[in-house]
Amino acid sequence: MWIRTILLLALISVVLAAKDFYKELGVDRQADDPTIKKAYKKLARKYHPDKNKEPDAIQKFADVSHAYEVLMDAEKRKIYDRYGEEGLKQQQNNGGGFHDPRDVFSQFFGGRGGQEERRGPSKLTEIEVDLGDFYRGRDLEFEMDKNVLCDHCRGTGAASDGDVVRCGGCNGQGVKVQRAQVFPGMYTNMQVTCPDCQGKGTVIRKPCPHCHSAKIIPSRITLSLHLPRGAPEGFEVVFDGDSDESPDWDAGDVIVRVRSRVAEGEGGWGRKEGGLVWRETLGAEEALLGFNRTILHMDGHEVDLSRKGVTQPGYVQVLEGEGMPTYGDSPTGNLYVHYSVVFPNVVPPSLRSDLESAFRKTRGGKKRDEL
Ligand SMILES: [Zn+2]
Ligand SMILES: [Zn+2]
Structure with a gap:
């Protein structure tokens, strides 16, 4: 024991x-x-x-x-x-x-492996997600059309395995010998692909009731992928062998390319390589005298844009490290704030006279046309 x-x-x-x-x-x-x-x-x-x-x-x-x-x-x-x-x-x-x-x-x-098996075409598909999804990272699920082998006949197209029979037209050879006229009165024997079986040597006696001999059934599959934080524009994921199936080949790959779009509520945002762009509009007073403003970043944290002094229209403020998060070898990007300035449509009379006297003071009391 x-x-x-x-x-x-x-x-x-x-x-x-x-x-x-x-x-x-x-x-x-x-x-x-x-x-x-x-x-x-x-x-x-x-x-x-x-x-x-x-x-x-x-x-x-x-x-x-x-x-x-x-x-x-x-x-x-x-x-x-x-x-x-x-x-x-x-x-x-x-x-x-x-x-x-x-x-x-x-x-x-099939074959002894030394030969490369035939692969079906690969499919490239592009999907668009919000720019914020690139910033935050996101798990995505999406549907795709895919032809799958009929599970009833497993791609033979016949009602049963016994319904795939030898072609009578060519006796299973796939080719036929035909007599063809080359010149008037002169004939030659030509080998042609059998039209009854298209060269396969077999024909289907009773078609598969499920796919009606199409051998494939259109279906829809769900694929899921992970978009990492800070992923580059055009980020690609390859789904090995998930493309259309066929009895004639080994299914190719599905390549999914992810692009960003500007979503509703993300109107001010844009992407610039590893960086991000934000468009901020100031009033005349803020542009001249400075301002205190914060914006909400795409993950909800606040970014301070405050400036003292004059901000020219078209000025670009660089905020280091507030761009796209680190991805792979790329460092954290910067945030580029592009400023534009809007002036009021009308200057009220009282403000006008105040401004005139203020500007006159800076000119040492001279009128504008005296300069
Ligand atoms: Zn035939
Ligand atoms: Zn079938």
């Missing part, structure tokens, strides 16, 4: 030191097959030695392929869940071997 206990303890310690296949694929322990498949697909493409030249890519590729092979095999997964990798090794010694990671890959993508 004690021998068994020791063995079990030894086994547990090995299990603890071993790799976690679920973590390897970034899925949780309850993940179903499609989830595991999707996770593998993404990682295998990322680490495939033909594409990824990082020194540890080969190992990562082997690890994810191995993890995928175990978790997609119901029996192996059960053993792994109970006894860990060590349990699998025991089973392997009894005849259940593992494969070359490239074989796992080619089972999935």
Whole structure:
């Protein structure tokens, strides 16, 4: 009995030191097959030695392929869940071997992995958010159109797998030999793509009732992204493999580019590279005599704009560190306050005479036209 206990303890310690296949694929322990498949697909493409030249890519590729092979095999997964990798090794010694990671890959993508699988087009989409969202940072969710493979026929277009049959027109060859006239009375044999099956060699006997042989179904997906504080204009996020699906290719990426717009209530704000611009309008008295003003920044904190003395129209006041927050290597930006001045439409008579005498005093009592 004690021998068994020791063995079990030894086994547990090995299990603890071993790799976690679920973590390897970034899925949780309850993940179903499609989830595991999707996770593998993404990682295998990322680490495939033909594409990824990082020194540890080969190992990562082997690890994810191995993890995928175990978790997609119901029996192996059960053993792994109970006894860990060590349990699998025991089973392997009894005849259940593992494969070359490239074989796992080619089972999935077709071909022997050496060939790049065909990828569908990527989609670029731009979304606009308030300038304040760039300042504050924001989690965004948005919807997008996406064609997905029909889940009834899984992209075959047929009612069932048995309804994809060999094309009678070309006998499954995809091509036909036709006699064509080159000159009057002179004929040649020409090979042409079979018009019945468009060269595929198979035809659909009974169309899929779900997609009517379109093979894909239009749908809408929700994507979410995080816009970090201070992100640059045109900030991009790539959603790997989230573009339109098709039986003819491996879905391309969705690239989302985020731009800012000036929102209602943000009328005075603008962006200038790492900095921000604020437009402030002064009255004549403030422009001449100075002023005390504060503005609310986009996160609600107050910024003091007060000045003593004259402010010329078009003057730009620089407030260091009040621009966009730090992002990556870029330092905190400055806030550039652009001033304009509005004069009253009418100067009331009493003010006019006061101003005239005040100005005359500064001229040493001389009238304006005496200068
Ligand atoms: Zn045909
Ligand atoms: Zn279908």
